[in-house]
Amino acid sequence: MSEVGTLKSIAVLGGAGKEGGGLALRWAHAGHKVIIGSRDAQRAQDAANEINAKIGGTNASGAANGDAAAQADIVVLAVPFSAQRATVESVADALAGKILIDVTVPLVPPKVSRVQLPDGGSAVEAIQKLLGEGVKVVSAFQNISAHHLTHLDETIDCDVLVCADDAAAADEVVALAKEIGLGAWNAGVLANSVVSEALTSVLIALNRRYKVPDSGIRITGITPQ
Amino acid sequence: MSEVGTLKSIAVLGGAGKEGGGLALRWAHAGHKVIIGSRDAQRAQDAANEINAKIGGTNASGAANGDAAAQADIVVLAVPFSAQRATVESVADALAGKILIDVTVPLVPPKVSRVQLPDGGSAVEAIQKLLGEGVKVVSAFQNISAHHLTHLDETIDCDVLVCADDAAAADEVVALAKEIGLGAWNAGVLANSVVSEALTSVLIALNRRYKVPDSGIRITGITPQ
Numbered sequence: 115m116s117e118v119g120t121l122k123s124i125a126v127l128g129g130a131g132k133e134g135g136g137l138a139l140r141w142a143h144a145g146h147k148v149i150i151g152s153r154d155a156q157r158a159q160d161a162a163n164e165i166n167a168k169i170g171g172t173n174a175s176g177a178a179n180g181d182a183a184a185q186a187d188i189v190v191l192a193v194p195f196s197a198q199r200a201t202v203e204s205v206a207d208a209l210a211g212k213i214l215i216d217v218t219v220p221l222v223p224p225k226v227s228r229v230q231l232p233d234g235g236s237a238v239e240a241i242q243k244l245l246g247e248g249v250k251v252v253s254a255f256q257n258i259s260a261h262h263l264t265h266l267d268e269t270i271d272c273d274v275l276v277c278a279d280d281a282a283a284a285d286e287v288v289a290l291a292k293e294i295g296l297g298a299w300n301a302g303v304l305a306n307s308v309v310s311e312a313l314t315s316v317l318i319a320l321n322r323r324y325k326v327p328d329s330g331i332r333i334t335g336i337t338p339q
Numbered sequence: 340m341s342e343v344g345t346l347k348s349i350a351v352l353g354g355a356g357k358e359g360g361g362l363a364l365r366w367a368h369a370g371h372k373v374i375i376g377s378r379d380a381q382r383a384q385d386a387a388n389e390i391n392a393k394i395g396g397t398n399a400s401g402a403a404n405g406d407a408a409a410q411a412d413i414v415v416l417a418v419p420f421s422a423q424r425a426t427v428e429s430v431a432d433a434l435a436g437k438i439l440i441d442v443t444v445p446l447v448p449p450k451v452s453r454v455q456l457p458d459g460g461s462a463v464e465a466i467q468k469l470l471g472e473g474v475k476v477v478s479a480f481q482n483i484s485a486h487h488l489t490h491l492d493e494t495i496d497c498d499v500l501v502c503a504d505d506a507a508a509a510d511e512v513v514a515l516a517k518e519i520g521l522g523a524w525n526a527g528v529l530a531n532s533v534v535s536e537a538l539t540s541v542l543i544a545l546n547r548r549y550k551v552p553d554s555g556i557r558i559t560g561i562t563p564q
Binding site: 227228229230231233234235236271272275299300301302303305306308309312313315316319320323324326327328329330331332333334335336339 | 452453454455456458459460461496497500524525526527528530531533534537538540541544545548549551552553554555556557558559560561564
């Protein structure tokens with residue numbers, strides 16, 4: 115395993131979308147090599163070109179999902195819930211020994227302000243079960259506004275809860291979150307991802323009720339480290 | 340229904356325990372008539388006497404759970420998860436037309452830092468189903484430290500998420516929370532209680548990992564009202 119703080123190559127599957135694109139932009143800006151993954155390699159390359167133009171660099175490249183995952187040290191899954199399982203299955207061979215950061219939020223349209231987790235709890239636990247112990251699945255970033263991520267000068271007033279059964283993998287993702295200006299916390303085992311997955315619907319409910327664009331959460335009672 | 344902001348009589352079932360006792364103390368101190376409920380009427384009366392001594396008043400009284408619920412405008416359920424359903428069944432007849440505030444956290448010892456919600460989601464939804472539409476079940480207060488509640492001079496750095504299918508009932512509980520110095524938000528439908536019920540285990544995990552006594556959450560992005 116690479117050490118916390120060293121630069122990594124990070125594949126962002128779904129990186130041509132808003133949330134994945136925002137994370138990819140921020141990591142590329144922080145100096146990481148980022149490989150945008152998409153089902154369509156050309157679409158991935160176009161998104162990478164946009165990121166490179168924004169940061170004035172060449173850290174981003176694009177590839178089909180499987181190739182992107184194969185090239186990277188760390189793989190981020192930022193696809194819609196409906197595509198979560200199929201995407202993971204399609205790249206499973208490239209994940210052995212790596213960290214997979216799952217950003218998926220199990221929203222069930224049209225009632226996206228109502229928590230509707232899949233039977234048995236968090237969606238990410240099913241992914242860990244599918245992949246087995248050879249992949250370190252980490253849950254994170256579900257509650258961060260894509261809009262804020264894509265504006266590099268904005269301070270993001272929302273903490274990231276990071277959950278994983280491998281505590282060292284969680285700590286590594288906490289460090290990756292802090293590198294892009296986010297508050298982040300190791301929030302325990304992967305089962306605890308119920309909170310971050312469900313919280314997105316609560317924040318949508320708060321946004322609607324209180325007529326704000328981006329509610330979030332901060333953890334209190336711990337001095338940021 | 341009484342208006343938000345008018346003084347209510349509030350029964351706190353499990354009010355001889357720490358969390359319920361802390362809420363009862365704060366509401367009695369704020370001027371509400373509080374009826375401590377317990378399976379043991381004498382134990383309830385003893386707890387009420389302690390509250391009256393602390394506040395220098397007579398707002399608190401004690402009774403067996405059923406009598407306490409019958410006397411009150413609003414009923415609070417603050418019992419251990421293992422006693423939740425039986426307690427509700429024992430007082431169901433006294434709840435018709437009232438608000439029932441469920442504070443229950445579905446912790447499953449010994450792994451209390453692991454989210455282990457009951458099958459199908461939040462525990463409070465099963466209580467609403469049991470009672471039917473004639474009772475306005477509201478979920479709240481799961482994440483507030485009992486220790487802080489019992490120290491009247493302490494500012495509590497944790498917000499309350501209030502969930503209910505009856506939005507007016509949720510707003511009434513938001514007001515009751517604010518009266519005792521808490522930040523509180525109407526967080527949507529009762530199904531969204533998944534977040535507050537699961538969050539307690541996450542906060543326990545954070546307390547252990549970061550060696551702090553009382554982590555909490557604050558909602559960001561909305562100006563407190």
